[in-house]
Amino acid sequence: MKKVTRLGALVAATGLIAASVLGTSAKAADVVELKMVAADYANMQPFWDDLSAKFTKANPTIKVSVNVVSWDTIDDKVKTLVATGQTPDVVNKGDYSAAAAEGLLYRADEMVSAATLADIVPTFLNNSKYNGVAYAVPDLASARALFYNKDILTKAGVKKLPTTWAELETVLKQIKAKVPGVYPYALPLGPEEGQAEFAIWAGGNGGVMFKNGKWVLNSKENVAAMTYLKKLTDEKLTQPNPAKCDRTACAQALFAAGKAAFINGSVFLAGWLKDNGGAAINLGSGSFVAAPGKTPVTLGVQDYFTAYKANGHKAEIAKWMDFIFQPDNYAAFLKAAGGFIPATKSAGAAAAKDPALAPFIKLLPSAIFYPGDQAAWPAVKGAIQQQIGTALVNPQKTMDALQAKALAAAK
Amino acid sequence: MPNMLKRKSRLGALPWIFPALFMIFSFVLWPAFEMVRTSFQEVSSSGITKGWAGIQNYITLFDNPDLPNVLIRTFIWVAGIVFFTIIISLPVAQLLNAKYPGRKVVRWAVIIPWAASVVMSSTIWKWILDPYYGVLNKILMDLHVYKEPVDFLANSKQSFVWLMIVAVFVSIPFTSFVILAGLSTIPGDVVEASTVDGATAWKGYKNITFPLIKPALLVAMAINLINIFNAFPIIWVITAGGPGYETDTTTTLGYKISFRDQDIGQSASMASLNLIIILIFIGIFLKVSKSQEDK
Structure with a gap:
């Protein structure tokens, strides 16, 4: 009996070493899981589940689990997660300033690539600053x-x-x-x-x-x-x-x-x-x-994506954020959220032709915003x-x- | 030798009492300790602990202009609801104890509001009272009591009374069943003897039944006192303490300080104050019930 067990252990160990040399088990161990908490504009959970599956297909080493929470409770939820040491990586909700003031957040230019950042409507990006530095990426506006x-x-x-x-x-x-x-x-x-x-x-x-x-x-x-x-x-x-x-x-x-x-x-x-x-x-x-x-x-009124530093997933977050802002995915996001004003110039150009949105986009220059900064x-x-x-x-x-x-x- | 044996047998009890000890420490003592500790800390609005704050949280709390009214309201809330719950539950228990066909059905009917979760009952009441779709408005308008729909919860005093009515409603089943348990311990021959001796129904109730159900009554009161003091869902579901802070008790105020005003430290000091208040309530209650017993 004993011999067999030992032999078995030996085989298993050899197998493990071989596997890790070949890189298969290393891969399994290196998967990073991003945790995201997102507000529920309409029925957002199917959209996020679908998008995160697509993302993991393209980036097998990163998994994203998105937890969609109703507007009533999302602030409480995020606060509780932070207070209990379960800080999420990405949050999609209506404010950012308190977390930015405490140095919990990555800067906007760390969250997304330069190309994505350049596509954000300047008015909205301006409203995402704390002490002159953008700490959030606007997701959409109304x-x-x-x-x-x-x-x-x-x-x-x-x-x-x-x-x-x-x-x-x-x-x-x-x-x-x-x-x-x-x-x-x-x-x-x-x-x-x-x-x-x-x-x-x-x-x-x-x-x-x-x-x-x-x-x-x-x-x-x-x-x-x-x-x-x-x-x-x-x-x-x-x-x-x-x-x-x-x-x-x-x-x-x-x-x-x-x-x-x-x-x-x-x-x-x-x-x-x-x-x-x-x-x-x-x-x-x-x-x-x-x-x-x-x-x-x-x-x-605009809402935001923010990224928390706590888990140190900067590179993975940037990949995920850029993936969200890819034109097709972002269009799907806007569609799922239902009839909002886009936060990017490229999507905004298309929305300006939409008769339901056009009058509002015209009003935006004279809009007042909350003191969200x-x-x-x-x-x-x-x-x-x-x-x-x-x-x-x-x-x-x-x-x-x-x-x-x-x-x-x-x- | 006997000493060693004794120690061994004491340790031997540990596996049996461990689950209870574990529960008490991890679900009662430790959270209470954390709460009191947090009340002396400064916690940022994002949930990060910044360090010790001394008694600053308590100073801010006592400076809160809404606190005095909330404290008075909490007292009215607890005293009023416990009083009316007991007053109504006494005859209800009598009804449940009487022998008549269909008693089982009546007992079930009384249990149902108790079996339903308080959030459910509160939500149902919220819709009953709704000015536009509520069934109460519909009935009153069909009876031509009102011409236009009335919002029963628009005025803060009126809505507080409604909250109390709902709280009494959900407290009656438990209370009447505790009293019923007390009633069923009274031997039938005692009551019979008093009837033979010529006591009227009221006299028999006052001098025989009531003194005998007093222990059950005291238990019901004590549990109601704690329950009602901590009753969060009724207020939160129906008015959320609004408008402003005009229907808040200390329990909902603590939640609002934490999650609306974003001040966790101050909220923890409110919760600690809550603990002190309930201890005072219970202290008074024990004193009163003791002096009652001594009589």
């Missing part, structure tokens, strides 16, 4: 417009689209009087996207969150914008619960059901309506309204999402509280 239900406007006899706050108020009152059972404006100040609704209304009054190196959440312009929204709510020109109304489940759902006349919608709203029971809505869109003497703005932005965003709804009770008090939180987070 812009917003004032969408309306054409049928409701016709019923109410609205001939001309409102362009100012006063005109909007008049039109909303007209709708309320003539079309019962419809909420004139769907106002989502709930946690899901409260910061977007706030940013665009404040922007229409020339208000921003961050100016000349300082947080200015309680600026005169911002408080005035929230005061205007409070007025609309008090006059019952919105749905009854703006403070807790989330964008998707509440505002967009009301709009899809034909129960709301106006809504602040993103570029993908038309596609979303089709998939969510609003295909029959006669959709129109126009530029957002502004306060007297102010120019209307659109809100540009500030390290405190994730915390400020969280605070706004929590509290902006209470501004409908006391605008000044809420904006002061938010300003205090921003200052504390920026310390």
